[in-house]
Amino acid sequence: MPIFIPFMGCKSRCIYCNQYAISGVTSANDIIASVQAQMARWRATATRWDELAFYGGTFGQLPVALRHKLYELAMPLPIRYSTCPESITPELAAEMTQNNVSTVELGVQSLSERVLRLNGRNYSVNDVSQAFSLIPAGIKKACQLMVGMYGESQADVALTAAGLAALKPDYIRIYPTLILKNTELEAYFKDGRFAPLPASEILLRAAWLYIHGETSSSRVIRIGLPPEADDSEMIAGGWWHPACGELVRTLVIESWLRINVKPEIDFHPLLYGYKATLKERFAKLSLREAPAHGIMKPITANLRAHYSAEPAKWFSEQGNIAFAKQLGTLQ
Numbered sequence: 603m604p605i606f607i608p609f610m611g612c613k614s615r616c617i618y619c620n621q622y623a624i625s626g627v628t629s630a631n632d633i634i635a636s637v638q639a640q641m642a643r644w645r646a647t648a649t650r651w652d653e654l655a656f657y658g659g660t661f662g663q664l665p666v667a668l669r670h671k672l673y674e675l676a677m678p679l680p681i682r683y684s685t686c687p688e689s690i691t692p693e694l695a696a697e698m699t700q701n702n703v704s705t706v707e708l709g710v711q712s713l714s715e716r717v718l719r720l721n722g723r724n725y726s727v728n729d730v731s732q733a734f735s736l737i738p739a740g741i742k743k744a745c746q747l748m749v750g751m752y753g754e755s756q757a758d759v760a761l762t763a764a765g766l767a768a769l770k771p772d773y774i775r776i777y778p779t780l781i782l783k784n785t786e787l788e789a790y791f792k793d794g795r796f797a798p799l800p801a802s803e804i805l806l807r808a809a810w811l812y813i814h815g816e817t818s819s820s821r822v823i824r825i826g827l828p829p830e831a832d833d834s835e836m837i838a839g840g841w842w843h844p845a846c847g848e849l850v851r852t853l854v855i856e857s858w859l860r861i862n863v864k865p866e867i868d869f870h871p872l873l874y875g876y877k878a879t880l881k882e883r884f885a886k887l888s889l890r891e892a893p894a895h896g897i898m899k900p901i902t903a904n905l906r907a908h909y910s911a912e913p914a915k916w917f918s919e920q921g922n923i924a925f926a927k928q929l930g931t932l933q
């Protein structure tokens with residue numbers, strides 16, 4: 603049951619963030635009343651819920667009394683919340699085990715100090731490692747990442763990808779940066795300080811994180827904003843696609859095929875539905891029809907090993923670039 607507490611607990615505003623735009627939940631004077639109203643709406647749609655999740659703010663920096671009120675409201679459901687790395691303290695970690703917290707999603711976004719600073723994130727890469735190590739065993743740790751952030755280079759993405767193995771998150775979400783209205787990033791966009799990356803570059807960067815995410819004892823459970831974001835009139839710029847994850851996986855699979863079986867590289871828009879259209883090619887490679895996740899583990903491991911000596915090659919290979927460009931034009 604996703605409950606949005608927009609900007610609650612945030613000590614400052616990250617330059618790209620507008621939680622009101624993403625969640626559709628407006629600012630609430632009475633946060634408890636807002637949470638209760640959201641819970642009532644969800645409960646009217648289903649009787650069984652496995653977990654209650656607080657998104658859209660910095661749960662770990664809410665006043666202690668408010669956190670406890672929210673734990674009470676969620677009972678008996680296990681709780682998942684998103685928070686920023688610097689909010690994880692030994693006290694908060696103890697509170698997790700005492701209050702039925704099942705999952706903590708850390709808004710890491712990047713493991714480049716420079717990119718974090720430029721985007722208004724108030725923690726260091728070291729704080730991220732410490733946060734991951736403080737979360738008690740038995741509580742799932744998720745890592746939220748972004749690509750195409752202000753000031754980000756391919757080298758920064760390579761740095762983030764390389765750092766994932768040490769964090770060992772249970773799962774990962776990857777979000778391409780969008781320019782949302784009423785953000786500092788929108789101002790940068792308007793005055794020319796920020797130009798959003800083209801689709802092909804976003805896909806290449808997201809794919810590189812995906813390859814490392816899948817091979818770092820974790821699963822990548824989401825790439826891109828949920829499809830509802832399409833309805834938002836709050837997007838001022840940046841590339842967005844409702845099937846961003848499918849495009850990234852298609853790019854990864856095609857790169858792997860190119861390296862391993864040297865197929866004729868022809869652009870095939872139907873690769874978008876890769877699970878069905880690549881079935882025959884997988885069969886020839888002795889890969890049985892398997893859930894997408896099962897297929898992607900060996901593929902990403904192979905690509906990671908292939909490019910490990912030269913990560914920059916992933917971004918400069920003409921085949922990858924051309925194919926990413928073609929994918930980026932799919933509607």
Ligand code: SF4
Nearest residue numbers: 612615616619658659
């Ligand atoms: S990105 Fe997270 S920490 Fe930054 S302003 Fe938005 S909700 Fe708060």
